[in-house]
Amino acid sequence: MTNIPTFTPALLHPRYWLTWLGIGFLYLLVLLPYPLLYRIGTAFGRGAKRFIKRRVHIARRNLELCFPDMPEGEREALLNKNVESVGMGLIETGMAWFWPDWRIKKWFHVCGLENISLARQKNQGVLLIGLHFLSLELGARIFGIHNPGIGVYRPNDNKLIDWLQTWGRMRSNKSMLDRADIKGMVRALKNGEIIWYAPDHDYGPKSSVFAPLFAVDRAATTAGTHLLARLGKPAVIPFVPRRLPEGKGYELYILADEKALPLDNELATATYMNKVLENAILLAPDQYMWLHRRFKTRPPGEPSVY
Template sequence: MAKRRQRPTDPRDPRLWPTRVGLALFWLIGQLPWDLLLALGRGIGHLGWWLARKRRHIALTNLRLCFPELSDTEREALARKVMVSTGEALMEMAGSFHNRRIDLGQRLSVTGLEHLEAARERGQGVLLLGMHFNSIDVGSRLLGKFFTFSVVYRPNDNPLLDHLITEGRGTWLKHSVDRRDLRQTVRLLRQGEVVWYAPDQDYGTEHAVYVPFFGVPAATITSTSRIARMGKAAVIPCAHYRLPGGRYKIEFGEPLTDFPSGDDEADTALINRTIEHYVRKHPEQYLWVHKRFKHQPGGQPKYY
């Protein structure tokens, strides 16, 4: 059996030269006016519906599982919107990382900020319950207008892409914490810091339980309750939406009550219900191109 080639880890590796060219183009695109960026993103999304067949299949599968009440026609229409939103997100990333001239705060409305401010006045750390909406990068930049915060993330396997993301977000982030570094996350919370943490992807079955997400068993990590307990933190939902006309909205929810409860499964089910509540407001903007139900209980069919 042929040995699998290792991915390059040295940024100087010649195999990463195409990435360098792509990142240079990404920087150039990021200089475009914001409304033009979004229009370009919509075009990319429409094109992606026909070319990115694998992602289209994943999105359609997720929507079939999570929205069984929709007809096939309604589900396809929603999936098209998902692809368009994903295209907009790619261009938003370019602008968020590389265009400091535009004041995105003029395009922003916020609700529920008082919940976060109340926790901080008590000197309590805040674990922002993040969600993988497509506007994740522009949302992070906008959050930085109100407070300094850190984010828990999974490092990218490509060192150049990882550098792009950490440097692009670094302007408004205090720390980018590897999701495996639980101690650093807890330390920041005990110091009264704000930490953004999103547990709504399929990270495998280790330290995970199967709890419903839109009524479908989803492997979901139990770390949220453990981090909140160890960090003595308030857990506050944080959703960010793209509005018509290139405007944005950040919505902070009330802190989760009786959380953590000591029951990991019940706590994780509450997390999924909370995220589902916010996703239903703008389902076309959620990251449905991710295999959220990749792992299933033993004997269950594979969805993808």
């Protein structure tokens, strides 16, 4: 378990100077008024489209796979909005790390806090189902302001970025856990803690099952949800941060406990959870991280979809 990280002189090494320059620029940028940040972020996303062609291709292919019946023009419009969200996501990361609590609260409307209170009244831990929305850092920050919990993350290979993101996330979390530390997560849930957990990416064939997701019949889906829910016996509560159009701020939806989550086997849990994820994604499909190779792991013998 990771507590507030200690800054070390090694992070001032010349190898990190370019990273420091980017951090300094981001810090100064997010001092600007939010409506201006919205215009800058969306414009940056549109401008970056030509430089991230590989990622744009992946996002377009994911949308084709998930929504084959959507008219091509609608999918392309959704893709363009998604690219704008990529630009905003960079700025929102800076907002999450550097803004004070009062400024974040000013731009957020939070719905569903009572769903967390109900679980706490029962002395249950909470498996907080987060998704990889492009505003995930900001959504986790506002959630933590109201209900501090334990974040689950993959340590960054860049030591400076790892230090900064851990420091930023600890502003509204109690501690952090490596996503490989399943025992630590179960222990925390049994102790009544809130664990932020994202089961929506393709984490490879190990400990995965193939379950339907949108129009993809067999999507590699982590079996971790089944394990954590079965052993930790938590409330399973999804949450969705949604950016409002035209720079009007954000909404955070904390949804009801998924009490019907089946625990008969890993596939049943994954199939049910993917339906939960679908419904959450559809609350803000333009803001989801479609540029991730969600379907890179295929069943044996199947070719790559990319």
